[in-house]
Amino acid sequence: MIKDKSIYIRNIYYMLSYAFSVLKQKNYESIASENFEDVTDLCAAILACGTAQQLKQGLYREYVTFNDNLSVMRGKLDINGTIKNQIQNKRVLACEYDELSVDNIYNQIIKCTINYLLKSKTVKKERKDSLKKVNLFFDEISDIDISSIRWDRLMYQRNNKNYEMLINLCYFVFNSLIQTTWQGKYQMTTFSDEHMNVLFEKFVLAYYKKHHGDLNVVKSAEIKWNISDDADNNMIRFLPKMQSDIYLKVGERVLIIDTKYYTHTLQVQFDKHTIHSNNLYQIFTYVKNEDVDNSGNVSGVILYAKTDEDITPDCEFMMGNNKIGVKTLDLNADFSYIRMQLDKVADEFLYQCFE
Template sequence: MGPFMINIKNIYYMLSYAYQSLNEGSYKKIQAEEFDHLHDLMAAILIQGSRSQIKRGLHRDYLSQEEVTSSLRGKIDVTSSVKQNTLVQRRMVCRFDQFSEDTLFNQILKTTMLLLIRCGDVKAENRKELRKLTLFLRNVDTLNPYTIQWSSLLYHRNNSTYKMLMNICELVIKGLLITTDTGDYKMKQYLDDQQMHRLYEKFLLGYFKKEYPQYSPSASYIDWDVDNGFSEFLPAMKTDITLTYGQRTLIIDAKYYGNTMQTNTMFNTKSINSANLYQMFTYVKNKDWNSSGMVSGAILYAKTDEEITPDNEYQISGNRFIVKTLDLGKDWAGIVRQLDGIAEVVEGIK
């Protein structure tokens, strides 16, 4: 079992909501294109994004260098000079900072471009464009994609324009890249479930932020409704999405699994995943600490190829619980209708 095949164009729309910078004018051309392979879509985004970045200027930083030289510069490393016996040659080991484009951001970008050129199903014209762009990175090293420390990427005013590019590179490397038995690289046709789950969560939050800002969408924390004020060691409760309208609250949990239903093998019966439902029940009841009934919960699964997928509503202990399946294989208008239907729950319309 697994999620349905997702239309490649829908992946682009999901990325556009997850990463709002994809809605800038320079990316509009991509929206009009048709793609047969996800690799080609990723290549098109990197091409457009890299062109824009090159026009702005590649990220540069001061990088520490070491050189054995007779022309002294920077700081002399006496210890290394003695160890390497450079004095015999009338040279010294010097350390200095050089302003260079060979930064981690550009290394990741170049590495991803080359992987798409060599391993991906990218059409000829996009391969050609990627090769042209790598010429601007000729002084940049490549990396072993599996050793990239993504958490070490720190953004500030001077490199914030790289954030979307790095997110796309991470999707390609962590979601598509695999190593063959011979040690070569190849790419899967679709993102793995873990990366799709992350994209699915970001997409849903991004969608509600853009289309329903009046509901103040956020991934917010819920406090435990403790009786004695003692909450030490209790786990944090962070929602995927919380929508609010006046006194009403809707908590949405995004789930992208290979199986949405659990099976009782003894009786051959199916039911909603108990852990998911218990989690949502906990969120709702702690948020609705005064038992107002104004807090509802929605579990939104991505549709799989299972014969039975959930589409139910329950009224439990004074609160409304919705379990829906979002079909990402539909045309985009159909997906929008489903999401708008979820949003209407906040005002009690549906």
């Protein structure tokens, strides 16, 4: 039986720090030095610290529409409402106007998350005390049903850019990403595979951006289909989009990385362990379509997060002049070892193989 996958709590903080670089600021230094036994407690600490910092700068305000009866004209006149007031002998005008308010969706989400964490049995008392302090400033903000939030419609611009990390953290808390089903002194079962894969991808991408400044390109990129110029455009539109998780380039050399976070790294059939066929077909397709001239300057890696399985893939192949690898990243190790593993992938597939 395969055991549940676990990750050191400290490493989750590091991954969040890379995914949301704001956590590397001095305001969060105290969190980085603490030992957390529960990831929910970690999220509570980050939210309390981030919200306190935001309060110093002022809560985000946006225009909200109000309807009210006023003695003087303000905004737009509500004709029907004013007539109704006249009939009732009320000498007031029904007005509709916009006013800057802190009672908006962004602050409502933060308030809702704070209240949720205050009820959590896994959040320590000192963290709850910090949350209670910042929650005092949310009295005039309305409660919200978390199920009604359209997370994909939330927009960030100059005035509320600081909210992006906090709102993403709230999303983690409320979308079943935190599963405290097993707890130990140093590690615990955490995010679900589907959502942990998103964090895993963001972390790896941000790591290469931070520590490999010699690379010309570090991004998530769309791979174009290598098709003839005279291809029928009506047919091309039926081709699926190829979106790589991570695209690294230095000079003419390219490394495409596809990150995968599964409970079971390998597929098993008749007691035979093999790489997930869809994963291998996918990375091979990316590489061959990117290497238009068949130069061999493009390589690809499927990067799995290590599980507790006895067999984990660590192999590489030359496929049609291109180097394809399947590697495993151990997230349940000291962070210095995680860095070494990521540097080794870039070294083997982007630097050494083209020397």
